[in-house]
Amino acid sequence: MAEAAKQSWVARAGTGFGGQLRVPGDKSISHRGLLLGAIAEGTTRIDGFLRSEDCLATLAALRALGVTVDDEGDHVSVHGVGLRGLSAPAAPLDLGNSGTAIRLLAGLLAGQSFDTALTGDASLCRRPMGRIADPLGQMGARVDTTDGCPPLTVHGGRALAGIDYRLPVASAQVKSALLLAALYADGDTQIRGSGASRDHTERMLLSMGAALDLEEDCITLHPGRRLEAMDLQVPGDLSSAAFFLLGAALAADAPLVIESVGINPTRLGILGILELMGARVEVSNHRMEGREPVADLLLARSALRGAEIPPSVVPLAIDEFPVVFVAAAVADGDTLVTGAEELRHKESDRIATMVAGLRALGADIEERPDGALIHGGKLHGGEIDSHGDHRVAMAFAMAALVADGPVRIRDTANVATSFPEFPGLAVQAGLTLEVTES
Ligand code: S3P
Numbered sequence: 001m002a003e004a005a006k007q008s009w010v011a012r013a014g015t016g017f018g019g020q021l022r023v024p025g026d027k028s029i030s031h032r033g034l035l036l037g038a039i040a041e042g043t044t045r046i047d048g049f050l051r052s053e054d055c056l057a058t059l060a061a062l063r064a065l066g067v068t069v070d071d072e073g074d075h076v077s078v079h080g081v082g083l084r085g086l087s088a089p090a091a092p093l094d095l096g097n098s099g100t101a102i103r104l105l106a107g108l109l110a111g112q113s114f115d116t117a118l119t120g121d122a123s124l125c126r127r128p129m130g131r132i133a134d135p136l137g138q139m140g141a142r143v144d145t146t147d148g149c150p151p152l153t154v155h156g157g158r159a160l161a162g163i164d165y166r167l168p169v170a171s172a173q174v175k176s177a178l179l180l181a182a183l184y185a186d187g188d189t190q191i192r193g194s195g196a197s198r199d200h201t202e203r204m205l206l207s208m209g210a211a212l213d214l215e216e217d218c219i220t221l222h223p224g225r226r227l228e229a230m231d232l233q234v235p236g237d238l239s240s241a242a243f244f245l246l247g248a249a250l251a252a253d254a255p256l257v258i259e260s261v262g263i264n265p266t267r268l269g270i271l272g273i274l275e276l277m278g279a280r281v282e283v284s285n286h287r288m289e290g291r292e293p294v295a296d297l298l299l300a301r302s303a304l305r306g307a308e309i310p311p312s313v314v315p316l317a318i319d320e321f322p323v324v325f326v327a328a329a330v331a332d333g334d335t336l337v338t339g340a341e342e343l344r345h346k347e348s349d350r351i352a353t354m355v356a357g358l359r360a361l362g363a364d365i366e367e368r369p370d371g372a373l374i375h376g377g378k379l380h381g382g383e384i385d386s387h388g389d390h391r392v393a394m395a396f397a398m399a400a401l402v403a404d405g406p407v408r409i410r411d412t413a414n415v416a417t418s419f420p421e422f423p424g425l426a427v428q429a430g431l432t433l434e435v436t437e438s
Contacts (some may be wrong), residue, residue, distance in 0.1 A: 004228070005252065006411070006413070006437070006438045007411070007412045007413040007435060007436065007437050007438075008363050008408060008409060008410045008412055008435075008436055008438070009393070009397060009408070009409045009412045009423070009432060009433055009434065009435055009436075010406050010407070010408050010409075010412065010425055010433070010434045010436070011396070011397040011398075011399075011400035011406065011407045011408075011409065011424045011426075011432065011433050012400055012405075012406045012407075012431075012432040013251065013324065013400060013401050013402070013403075013431070013432065014427075014430040014431055014432045015166070015271040015402060016246050016251070016252075016253035016254070016255055016258045016430045017248060017250075017251040017252050017253060017256070017429055017430035017431065018248065018252045018254040018255060018430060019254070019256060019257075019428065019429055019430070020256075020257040020258075020259065020427065021244065021256075021257070021258055021259070021425055021428065021429060022053060022097070022236055022239060022258065022260055023236040023240040023241045023244070023258060023261065023419070023421075023425070024048075024050050024051075024052070024236065024237060024257050024359060024419065024420075024421055025048040025049055025050035025234035025235070025237060026050065026200075026234050026235055026236065026237065026238070026239075026262050027050050027052065027054060027055060027237055027239070027240075027418050028100060028172070028198055028200050028237075029099070029200050029204075029232070029234045029235070029262070029292065030046065030049050030050040030052075030055045030121070030234055031054070031055055031058050031080070031098075031100050031101060031231045031278055032104070032176070032200050032201055033046040033049065033078070033103065033204070033234065034046070034055070034058050034059055034062055034069070034076070034078055035052065035058065035062070035077075035104055035105070035108060035180070036201075036204050036205065036227060037078030037080055037229060037230075037232075038062045038065070038067040038069075038078055038080055038081065038086070039080060039081065039082065039083050039085070039086070039108070039183070039227060040078075040082070040121060040226075040227035040228055040229045040230070041080055041082050041226055041227065041228060041229060041252050042078050042080055042228060042229030042315055043077050043078065043080065043229050044073060044077070044078045044080060044229040044230055044231070044232060045075055045076075045077050045230045045231045045232065046073065046076045046077075046078065046171065046234060047075045047231075047232065047233050047234065047256060047272045048075075048233055048234035048235070048236075049075065049076040049234055050234065050237065050418075051420070052264040052416060052417055052418050052419065052420055053096055053097065053098075053414075053416050053417040053420075054096065054097060054098035054100065054375055054417045054418060057094065057095045057096040057097075057098050058095070058100075058101045058104075058105070059071075059076070060093075060094075060186070060377050061089075061093040061094075061095060061101065061105060062078070063139070064086035064089040064091070064093055065086045065087060065088075065089055065093075065116075066085070066086055067079065067080075067081055067086070076368075078229075080227070080229050082226065083111075083183060083184070083226060083227070086108075086109075086112055087114070088114035088115070088116070088156075089116060092116075092117035092118065092119050092196070093116060093117070093118050093119070093123055094119055094120060094153065095118060095119070095121065095124060095150075096120055096124065096417065096419045097118045097121050097124055097347060097388075097390075097414055098124065098417065099124065099125070099127055099307050099346075099347075100173055100242040102118050102150060102152070103129070103132050103173040103174065103176070103177045104173065104176050104177055104180060105118060105154075106118060106129070106132050106133075106136065106143055106152055106154050106177055107132065107136065107176065107177030107178060107179070107180035107181040108177075108180040108181070109154040109156065109158065110136050110139070110141035110142075110143065110154055110156075110158070110181045110184070111141075111160055111180070111181055111183065111184025112154075112156040112157075112184075113156050113187070114137055114156040114157070114406055115153060115154065115155050115156050115157075116153070116156070117151060117152070117153050117154075118150060118151065118152045118153075118154065119151040119152075119334075120150050120200055123347050123348065123388055123389075123414075125146070125149055125150045126149055126262075126321050127149060127150070127345060128148055128149065128345055129143070129145045129148060129149055129150060129152060130145065130148045131168070131169065131171065131174050131273050132173075132174055132177045132178075133145050133148075135163065135165050135174070135178055136177065136181055136322075138163050138165065139159055139160045139161055139162070139163050139181055139182075139189070139421055140158055140161050141158055141181060142154075142155040142158060143152070143367050147261065148326065153209055160181060160182075160186065161185055161187055162182060162185045162186065162187035162188045162189040162190075162221075163178075163185075163186070163189055164189075164190040164192070165178060165189070165190065165191055165192065166191075166192040166193045167191065167192065167193045168193075169342060170193070170196040170197045170198070170315040171197055171342075172197035172200070172201070172266075174199040175191055175197060175201070175219070175369050176201040178191055178200055179191070179202070179205065179212075179219070179221055179287045180201075182221040182223060183210070183223055183227075183270075184223065186223070187223070188216055188217070188220055188221065188222050188223070189220070189221045189223075190220050191218070191221075192217055192218045192219075193216045193217060195313035196266070196312070196316060197266060197315050197318075198264065198266040198267055199235050199264070199266045200264065200292070202214060202219060202357060202365045203264075203290075203291040203292060204230075204232075204291070204385065205221075205293065206229070207230050207290055207291055207329075208227040208229070208230055209225055209226070209227060209228045210225055211223075211224070211225050230290070231290075232290060233289040234261035234289075235260055235261060235289055235292055235294040236258065236259070236260045236261040236262060236294075237262065237418075237419075238261050238262050238263065238264075238268070238270070239267070239319040239418070240418065240419045240422070241258045241261045241297060242270050242319075242320045242323045243323060243394045243395060243397070243398055243419075243422070243426075244256060244425070244426075244429060245258070245270070245274060245279075245281060245297065245299050245323070245400065246323045246326060246327055246395065246396075246398045247398045247401055247426070247429060247430075248301065249274065249279040249299060249301065249302045249304060249327065249430065250301070250304075250327075250330065250394070250398065250401045251261065251301060251303040251401035251404045251430070252299065252300055253299040253301070253430075254300075254304050255299065255393065256298070256299055256300075256429065257296060257297070257298045258296065258297045259296045260293060260294055260296065260300075261294065261296070261297050262263060262292055262293070262294055263283060263286075263293045263294060263295045264292055264293060264415075265293075266316060267315075268316060269313040269314070269315070269316030269317025269318075269320065270317045270320040270323065270324070270338060271283070272313055272316075272317075273301075273307070273309055273313060273317055273320070273324055274299075274327070276303060276307040276309070276424075277302075277306070277307050277327055277328070277331055277335070278302050278303055278304050278305045278331075279299060279302035279304060280299075280300040280302070280328075281297050281298070281299045282297070282299070283295045283296075283297060284298065292294035303332065304327055304328075304330065304331035304332065305331050305332045305333050305376075306328060306331045306332065306333030306334040306335040306374070306376050307328075307331075307335055307336075308335070308336045309324065309335065309336065309337050309338070309340075310338070311338050311339025311340070311372075312339075314339050314340045314342070315342075318342060318343075319346075319391060320342050321337065321340060321350055321354070321368055322350060322354055322391045322392050322394070322395035322396075323391075323395050323398075325337075325355075325358060325365075325372070325374060325395070326352040326354075326358070326395045326396065326398060326399045327409075328374035328376060329358050329361075329363040329365065329374055329376060329377070329379060329399070330376060330377070330378070330379060330399075330402050331374075331376035332376055333376055334374065334375050334376065335373075335374045335376065336371070336372075336373050336374075337368075337372050337373075337374070338368065338369030338370055338371045339370055339371065340370055340371040341369060341370040341371075343371075346389070346391075347388065347389040347390065347391070347392075347414070347417075348386075348387040348388065348389035348392060349387075349392075350371060350389065350392065351367060351368075352367065353385075353387050353389055353392050354372070354392060354395075355367045355372055356385070357384035357385070357386070357392065357396055358374070358379075358383070360382045360383060360384045361379040361380055361381070361384065361396075361399065361403055361407065362377075362378065362379055362380040362382070363375075363377065363379060364377060364418060367429060376394050377435060378402075378404065379399055379402060379403040379404070380404050380405055381400075381403050381404060381405020381406045381407055382403075382405070382407065382408070382410075383407075383408040383410065384396050384407065384408070384409055385410045385411060386409055386410060386411045386412055386414075387411060388411045388413075388414045388419055389414065390414045390415045390416075390417050390418050390419065391413050393409050393412040393414070394415060394419065396409050396425075397409060397422075397426060397431060397433060398426075398431070400431065400432075422433055
């Protein structure tokens with residue numbers, strides 16, 4: 001996968017930044033459409049599916065599990081095999097860079113009659129899997145990890161029982177893995193403490209006819225119902241839009257408009273953070289696509305100021321901290337990020353990677369175990385290592401809009417895991433970006 005390619009970028013400010021654009025489909029919703037469509041009855045049509053390496057890894061895994069998925073250009077059709085219709089894959093499933101794919105699949109596969117081996121790239125094989133293996137074990141499943149990380153072996157043919165589980169971290173991946181396993185359990189499963197994390201799985205399960213009670217701090221899944229196929233329209237990914245919002249806040253010469261972006265409340269933390277920092281995103285043309293809210297976003301250039309980021313907002317903006325760190329580094333005053341230790345368990349250790357990258361561009365920043373204190377100021381040009389982390393690479397590309405020289409970003413190929421169109425769209429918006437392969 002992307003790991004073999006050594007790609008780097010040189011980003012520079014262009015003549016302006018702005019315009020009207022659309023970002024590709026939401027990654028979390030695209031994964032879930034495939035996974036739930038696979039175990040539903042009938043054909044699930046997914047329009048706006050994100051053709052990124054992460055989602056294509058899930059698609060390939062489902063094909064290896066016996067599911068027919070037709071990629072029909074403007075949409076994907078998943079021919080569901082029902083809850084009990086998956087079959088044993090001939091080889092280990094390689095989920096590349098995707099934490100969502102490996103964790104959700106582990107939950108789904110815990111309820112099957114066969115064993116499955118799951119693996120991924122070097123970054124994925126450093127990510128913690130005890131957080132799913134332990135609660136799945138409490139349900140009666142057996143997920144063997146390799147020192148707590150992938151490769152995993154998910155043992156099939158085990159009777160699962162419902163559990164009452166309190167999530168130790170607000171993680172949608174853990175919650176979703178447990179909900180998928182719970183479809184196969186004898187008895188209800190209750191998941192508590194999950195309020196803050198993204199809720200796309202719950203919305204989609206309800207659309208497909210699952211019996212799910214949603215209370216303030218507790219989700220209850222009653223197994224036994226089959227899932228019905230659905231038509232899914234995937235909204236633009238707010239986590240991809242966030243890089244362009246950053247670019248607009250820093251350098252727009254005319255307002256930037258991003259059309260048809262998902263504005264699920266469990267994802268909206270970045271809008272609140274930008275507002276705290278002095279950038280107000282206008283949200284218009286609200287509508288629903290199925291159970292997911294969608295809108296157009298508009299942002300003009302903004303004078304950013306430092307802010308104290310409330311820890312409660314961290315799970316609602318969990319993928320947007322590379323954007324927040326760059327915004328903070330050029331804001332007027334200090335920004336304090338706390339309660340964000342989870343960032344150390346993403347595609348890279350995002351606290352360490354962002355601190356190192358910003359320092360390389362001259363920022364004054366103090367690393368903390370659970371965040372950072374960022375003293376806003378000016379950035380100069382320089383060279384940073386993204387450590388293969390797609391979101392780090394894209395955030396630093398936008399930093400170049402205000403740096404006083406070119407920003408060279410190493411190890412950028414993994415941007416294709418979530419946003420293959422980023423270089424082209426960034427150039428369209430006004431960034432100067434050279435891509436080199438070596
Ligand atoms: C995701 C959940 C988040 C997020 C990831 C996608 C999902 O992870 O960081 O990019 O699709 O469920 P956690 O739930 O582990 O925080």
